[in-house]
Amino acid sequence: MSAAVSVRRRKVPVGHYVRVTSGVVACLLFLFPVFWMVLTSFKMPRDIFTTPPTLFFTPTLETYISYMSRADIPYRMLNTVIVAFGSAFISIIAGSMAGYALARIRLRGAGMLGALILLSRGVPPIALAVPMFLVARSLGLTDKHITLILAYCTFLIPYVMWLMRGFFMALPKELEESAMIDGCTRFGAFFRIIVPISLPGILSTMIFSVILAWEELLFALVLTNRNASTIPVSIAGIAGDSVNGANWGALTAVGTLTVVPVVIFALLVQKWLIQGLADGATKG
């Protein structure tokens, strides 16, 4: 008996340490490309193109300064912010309301409509990009923020609706029932009672929507060219520039600028983010 116990005591920690160590190693491996990107963005070109690759060097902000002052990058940053927040804002309102309708309001036909909207998550964006481009062109709406914002709503609204529906279903029914008995209208109950209670969930869903819109490339490539163009388009251009060759400084500097705000955002809401991901995958 005592032998068994002592074997067990020794055995469990060994497996445990192996598990912890390999978990940390996996984490470091996955973080490494991001680390390398940030590192490269502070290098002078002579430190980038070396064999062996340079790990220690005098850091410089030169690439950042030249890119932020020279090219259209700051302008595209602003566009990206406008489009990401604009589309996330519209989607969170429309999507939450629809999610609430599906979770709580009995509506003939709404279930069917909701199922259709959820099914739309399977629509390949390229099937939308072609007609959107043609229509926007004939209406003179290409290269406008609002076009891109509405285009992003096509994938954000179903996503928000899906998440918020699960979120609202988990709330106790008595909340809005008592509010409506007290004379609140349905809208009043939703906006005064339900929304404030759900604010953490709504905010984290909104942040996730901002991230999704922030990174989008296909619609941005198709629907914009100068005025409303976003950062992912620039990055695609820099990465695929076969004429001037690899401009790794620009790629990593602009890449870092794109990634850092999103990482901060995501870490701020990480608990909700994980919960939201898990719910999005299971509920519905």
Next chain:
Amino acid sequence: MATVGRSRSRGAAKLADLTSRWAFMAPATIILLAMLAYPILYTIEISFSELDLATFTATEWVGWDNYIEVLNDARFWESLRITGIYLVLALPLQMILGFGIAFLINANWQGRGLVRALFIIPMVVAPVVAGGVWRMILDPLWGLANYVIGLAGFEPLDWLGNPSLAMLTVVIIDTWRWTPFVTLIATAALMSLPKDVFEAAEIDGANWWTMFWSITLPLLLPIIAATFVVRWLGAVKMFDIALAATNGGPGAATKVINLFIYEEAFRSLKFAESAAMAVIILVLTMVLTALFLRGSRKLEEMY
């Protein structure tokens, strides 16, 4: 007189109630009708038409001509095949790695929260940035990857230039970008597993393998299936990573279907044929998604 008035106001109240109920669905429905349903219908119309490039409008109805042309195009089939290879390699790899790593980082120690938080980072790197940065790391001349495998005594690899290796490289990049997503869902799932079942099994003398095979796996199966569906929905849209890392090359070795249609439409301006391809892909995706959803529902019922 009074009763008539009351019943009318009751009718009005009923109507007002119905309106307020539908008002919740209205904004989402209107936006999606305009931006989702209408474009899909328009794509279908274009796919049966000839498109006038001077006005960018559909002119003449040509029946199945565009579809016949597309189905006779070897490049379309090749692109479908490449997309299939990508899906078959990337999805299982990401599922296995994702759940495996979730098991590893779920070990109970102080740093667990930090490790889990750090795993979010690759997940929010824009795919186009991921493609570009990996292209830099895998560069045949100055890239870090070849330097490291050189240190280990191996020959340098032409990651992005060798047609048969390039697809694998795209899968690796995609896996790097998406495994953390699976890991985070899996972590949440692992944490919600009932602990007492495992304790009971341990007391009964079940070994690690039996516990995994007859408790953990069945309990996790529904969420594995659900995660697979979500991941599938993302993977069929894969575009940015291939565009940034290889731009479909070398040749057409990594030209996944979205990239192929994009180039046909916006580089070659073959909008009608692209619309036909888009419709084919739309139908294929919908059918497969419905199948996967049904499968995952079945799994959920079984356990």
